Amino acid sequence: xxxxxxxxxxxxxxxxxxxxxxxxxxxxxxxxxxxxxxxxxxxxxxxxxxxxxxxxxxxxxxxxxxxxxxxxxxxxxxxxxxxxxxxxxxxxxxxxxxxxxxxxxxxxxxxxxxxxxxxxxxxxxxxxxxxxxxxxxxxxxxxxxxxxxxxxxxxxxxxxxxxxxxxxxxxxxxxxxxxxxxxxxxxxxxxxxxxxxxxxxxxxxxxxxxxxxxxxxxxxxxxxxxxxxxxxxxxxxxxxxxxxxxxxxxxxxxxxxxxxxxxxxxxxxxxxxxxxxxxxxxxxxxxxxxxxxxxxxxxxxxxxxxxxxxxxx
Amino acid sequence: xxxxxxxxxxxxxxxxxxxxxxxxxxxxxxxxxxxxxxxxxxxxxxxxxxxxxxxxxxxxxxxxxxxxxxxxxxxxxxxxxxxxxxxxxxxxxxxxxxxxxxxxxxxxxxxxxxxxxxxxxxxxxxxxxxxxxxxxxxxxxxxxxxxxxxxxxxxxxxxxxxx
Numbered sequence: 223x224x225x226x227x228x229x230x231x232x233x234x235x236x237x238x239x240x241x242x243x244x245x246x247x248x249x250x251x252x253x254x255x256x257x258x259x260x261x262x263x264x265x266x267x268x269x270x271x272x273x274x275x276x277x278x279x280x281x282x283x284x285x286x287x288x289x290x291x292x293x294x295x296x297x298x299x300x301x302x303x304x305x306x307x308x309x310x311x312x313x314x315x316x317x318x319x320x321x322x323x324x325x326x327x328x329x330x331x332x333x334x335x336x337x338x339x340x341x342x343x344x345x346x347x348x349x350x351x352x353x354x355x356x357x358x359x360x361x362x363x364x365x366x367x368x369x370x371x372x373x374x375x376x377x378x379x380x381x382x383x384x385x386x387x388x389x390x391x392x393x394x395x396x397x398x399x400x401x402x403x404x405x406x407x408x409x410x411x412x413x414x415x416x417x418x419x420x421x422x423x424x425x426x427x428x429x430x431x432x433x434x435x436x437x438x439x440x441x442x443x444x445x446x447x448x449x450x451x452x453x454x455x456x457x458x459x460x461x462x463x464x465x466x467x468x469x470x471x472x473x474x475x476x477x478x479x480x481x482x483x484x485x486x487x488x489x490x491x492x493x494x495x496x497x498x499x500x501x502x503x504x505x506x507x508x509x510x511x512x513x514x515x516x517x518x519x520x521x522x523x524x525x526x527x528x529x530x531x532x533x534x535x
Numbered sequence: 536x537x538x539x540x541x542x543x544x545x546x547x548x549x550x551x552x553x554x555x556x557x558x559x560x561x562x563x564x565x566x567x568x569x570x571x572x573x574x575x576x577x578x579x580x581x582x583x584x585x586x587x588x589x590x591x592x593x594x595x596x597x598x599x600x601x602x603x604x605x606x607x608x609x610x611x612x613x614x615x616x617x618x619x620x621x622x623x624x625x626x627x628x629x630x631x632x633x634x635x636x637x638x639x640x641x642x643x644x645x646x647x648x649x650x651x652x653x654x655x656x657x658x659x660x661x662x663x664x665x666x667x668x669x670x671x672x673x674x675x676x677x678x679x680x681x682x683x684x685x686x687x688x689x690x691x692x693x694x695x696x697x698x
Binding site (some may be wrong): 236238243248420430434 | 542544549553554557558561562567571572574575576578579582583640655659675679681683686687689690694695
């Protein structure tokens with residue numbers, strides 16, 4: 223009896239953590255809003271040497287990719303070009319253009335060659351856990367994409383290194399310039415919202431201000447152009463989830479996707495159990511998540527997730 | 536130099552505890568955008584109080600979760616959101632991310648009492664039932680049973696919704 227309860231609690235524990243787990247992109251997005259975000263970044267003494275090293279790495283990776291054949295479509299890597307060039311209209315990206323806090327120079331688009339892009343992510347790969355008494359597997363299946371909706375671009379403007387009032391004024395001025403640039407890029411008044419203003423006094427009397435701005439970019443406007451305009455106007459960081467697919471999947475589309483995800487989950491559970499020298503037995507639980515957006519190599523994608531648990535024999 | 540060292544220590548603190556704080560906040564019936572905002576604010580407040588914290592010797596995650604909890608309460612007050620048992624589920628707004636983020640999970644969590652949600656959040660943050668008991672004034676067995684009831688209720692609500 224107590225053993226059954228322990229098993230149930232273990233299963234609930236895993237399930238709860240799985241549904242609440244933040245993605246690496248989310249963790250990084252929060253980190254970059256904090257004043258210590260840049261403190262541990264490696265800073266090469268010779269910038270051109272760093273650029274050469276990056277080119278070498280990218281070239282090497284490309285060469286290796288060609289040698290090994292076509293990359294997996296689940297984990298393909300997308301690299302956004304620097305500001306000023308055309309970026310994909312969709313896809314999950316995080317761009318950090320800001321200088322280290324307290325290091326002076328204002329950010330500009332031209333001084334922002336580094337771009338980090340999240341690949342795959344969002345648990346698009348099926349997952350499976352095998353434990354003593356059972357096996358739990360999660361399968362995913364995509365829903366057909368419908369008409370694209372607006373893209374949400376989150377921006378932040380930061381200032382620090384002075385008195386609270388000076389830092390506050392500095393951040394407000396920068397934020398106003400960014401908002402003006404967004405509207406000049408074609409966004410309406412209602413599309414630009416200041417979502418937060420944070421002012422803190424940290425150790426050693428350092429004041430720090432962080433202003434967050436949310437921009438809803440209509441489908442007719444390229445989000446990368448909006449981001450470039452904001453960065454040029456002084457935004458320290460920008461993140462875009464790309465254009466989110468519409469949300470009007472029919473019941474039959476959802477049903478088909480759930481069936482496919484369930485089959486994938488069962489297949490994974492069976493495969494892992496077989497590899498471990500046991501077999502799946504009775505179905506214990508089936509949990510279907512409602513449609514959600516994940517960020518795959520082709521940009522945002524709507525998927526359904528189904529988690530199944532089997533006992534073992 | 537001292538400021539840089541403090542900043543480095545604090546970056547490590549975020550690396551160790553950021554995901555736990557985010558899981559806790561996501562469990563508090565917030566939209567995931569709000570959870571991100573409050574996570575950032577949690578660490579900013581912690582940063583501002585870093586010197587005072589170091590003198591107290593409290594486990595760092597407990598300290599961060601207390602700050603996060605106070606922010607959740609403040610946030611609910613500002614919005615005049617009911618936070619008692621049976622509160623209405625949050626309404627859906629028009630932004631694309633919110634539409635996505637306000638899932639059945641969020642609504643299921645909103646049905647829990649504040650106390651039950653707190654226990655779910657502390658567990659999601661990675662605390663042992665013994666620690667949860669200490670933080671919520673229960674025995675570890677009572678904390679475990681309260682969490683079990685709440686987690687089952689959340690999962691049942693999501694399964695019911697999914698048909």
